Amino acid sequence: MIVSDLLQIEGLHAGYGRIEVVRGVSLTVGSGEVVTLLGSNGAGKSTLLKAVAGLLQPSAGTVKLGADDVTGVAPEKLVRRGLALVPEGRMLFGSLTVKENLSLGAYATGVDEAVLARVLALFPVLKERFSQRAATLSGGEQQMLAIGRALMSKPKVMLLDEPSLGLAPKVVGQIFEALDELRDDGLGVLLVEQDANLALKHSDRGYVMRGGRLVVQGSAVELRCDDDVRLAYLGSWHRKEQSDADMEP
Amino acid sequence: MNAFRVRQWFGVIVAMAMLAVPLVVTDRYVLKVLTFVGVNAIVVVGLALLFGFAGQVSLGHAAFFGVGAYASAFLTGTLGVPWLGAVALAVVLACVVGWAVAVPSLRLKGHYLAMATLGFNEIMSVVFVEARAVTGGNDGLGNIPFPSIGPLELRSPTALCVLVWAVALAVALAARNITLSRPGRAMRALHATEPGALAVGIDVAAVKVRVFALSAGLAGLAGALYAHAVGFISPSSFGLDFSILLMAAVVLGGRESLLGPLAAMTAFTLLPYSGALLPGIPRAVAETIQDWVPDLVGLTVVLTLIVRARGASLRFATRKQAEAGEDS
Numbered sequence: 001m002i003v004s005d006l007l008q009i010e011g012l013h014a015g016y017g018r019i020e021v022v023r024g025v026s027l028t029v030g031s032g033e034v035v036t037l038l039g040s041n042g043a044g045k046s047t048l049l050k051a052v053a054g055l056l057q058p059s060a061g062t063v064k065l066g067a068d069d070v071t072g073v074a075p076e077k078l079v080r081r082g083l084a085l086v087p088e089g090r091m092l093f094g095s096l097t098v099k100e101n102l103s104l105g106a107y108a109t110g111v112d113e114a115v116l117a118r119v120l121a122l123f124p125v126l127k128e129r130f131s132q133r134a135a136t137l138s139g140g141e142q143q144m145l146a147i148g149r150a151l152m153s154k155p156k157v158m159l160l161d162e163p164s165l166g167l168a169p170k171v172v173g174q175i176f177e178a179l180d181e182l183r184d185d186g187l188g189v190l191l192v193e194q195d196a197n198l199a200l201k202h203s204d205r206g207y208v209m210r211g212g213r214l215v216v217q218g219s220a221v222e223l224r225c226d227d228d229v230r231l232a233y234l235g236s237w238h239r240k241e242q243s244d245a246d247m248e249p
Numbered sequence: 250m251n252a253f254r255v256r257q258w259f260g261v262i263v264a265m266a267m268l269a270v271p272l273v274v275t276d277r278y279v280l281k282v283l284t285f286v287g288v289n290a291i292v293v294v295g296l297a298l299l300f301g302f303a304g305q306v307s308l309g310h311a312a313f314f315g316v317g318a319y320a321s322a323f324l325t326g327t328l329g330v331p332w333l334g335a336v337a338l339a340v341v342l343a344c345v346v347g348w349a350v351a352v353p354s355l356r357l358k359g360h361y362l363a364m365a366t367l368g369f370n371e372i373m374s375v376v377f378v379e380a381r382a383v384t385g386g387n388d389g390l391g392n393i394p395f396p397s398i399g400p401l402e403l404r405s406p407t408a409l410c411v412l413v414w415a416v417a418l419a420v421a422l423a424a425r426n427i428t429l430s431r432p433g434r435a436m437r438a439l440h441a442t443e444p445g446a447l448a449v450g451i452d453v454a455a456v457k458v459r460v461f462a463l464s465a466g467l468a469g470l471a472g473a474l475y476a477h478a479v480g481f482i483s484p485s486s487f488g489l490d491f492s493i494l495l496m497a498a499v500v501l502g503g504r505e506s507l508l509g510p511l512a513a514m515t516a517f518t519l520l521p522y523s524g525a526l527l528p529g530i531p532r533a534v535a536e537t538i539q540d541w542v543p544d545l546v547g548l549t550v551v552l553t554l555i556v557r558a559r560g561a562s563l564r565f566a567t568r569k570q571a572e573a574g575e576d577s
Contacts, residue, residue, distance in 0.1 A: 087444050092442070096441065108449070
């Protein structure tokens, strides 16, 4: 069963101290849907994820998970309700083994052997590295472990912050293929990604964020064709005359 | 599985050998020193959980040790509470005080947590001196009853030593179980990365408070045993220097290790008594060592941090895994 609005964010404001970074964002993520959030550095994407995940108290607006209002609910409780965050920079437990990292992913819910088997099938390399310390994994393996760890809590929605950061293209491809499979399982994914081209290729819908607000939204196909988006985030200077015109004073 | 069996049996044999030591040794002085080793082992296990596993600094553990000692001594000596009940109440009190220190200190990390707990230790040092009605002030508190359960009273140095070592062994085993189970993983997780720990649903604040209270409670337990084993306590035993010695043992013993801090603390405890323990050591050498103990301890810590910041990290159970990890 596909729920169209599993995660519903309404007019969310969040920031640090007096500095407001997210200024009224509304978006939805359905089950079995990958939604990408694009935007340049400092647009407020990571802050938005933090506010949704409960790591940051929103100053206004609501976050709903299914029918429940979960605005400002502590992260450890959100995990139990089915919202998992894969934080930027992965935040693995380096001195602990792969196995222990995965068990900790299920800290809130208890380890479900079927879920563990699913994670290891999705990322077979984690099985090979099962009793190695997480710090000894390669960057790509660490990202897989970070996603695997989040999956261990049996989330309905996963927030994924910059999974391709600093990774080789080949590994990034593997991670996005795994994402395709997870979508087929019915997982809702809110993805923040710098590699807009790749992200949109694996997404259903997308939003573009600028200055703390959503400025463009649409299906992944629409966004890939949108000239503004292409110019700003896809690195495609296809319509040269326009870009030249833009540069003139 | 077989290796696990072997290790288990090895552990049982070592434990029995350790408990047999006080039965073989007859020298009263040596028995007293061995009792101190056991008492300090209990405190250092608690601090290893707090600092070595959960990564939370405490420079106030001598104060919790003191709270346990004075509470149990006062309850038995002055109020006439039975020994077992007094020790239990002392542990609970130390836990509660630890909890009270942990809750406001939670927002602090690293140096600030160190400063807060250091301040707590200093405050308690003053309390131990000034609360004369309970502590006897600088004159100390004497005539503390021996441990007794009903008609059974433990008063021989051998019995006291066996009691302390048995408790220390039980504490070490319980701590080992904690480190290998879910709460232990949570502690190591928040040590590794707090945002990561939050992301997987660990209530970081609650884990910190619990491990702090547990650690304080163990220090209190050790303090209570110390008071009844020695029979006399005074504020000088619960000063900042003991807190620092404990931290030094955990630094030297290594992160995520129980055996390391235990070994280090044993060495630190025995060091001042080298003259009595090593027959044939020249008196001058023994006296020099005794005078220089704080310097030797400080020097070892500095060397540890320069050479190998993780400390000795004696971990028999996971050494193979760690090696496998580092090879690839």
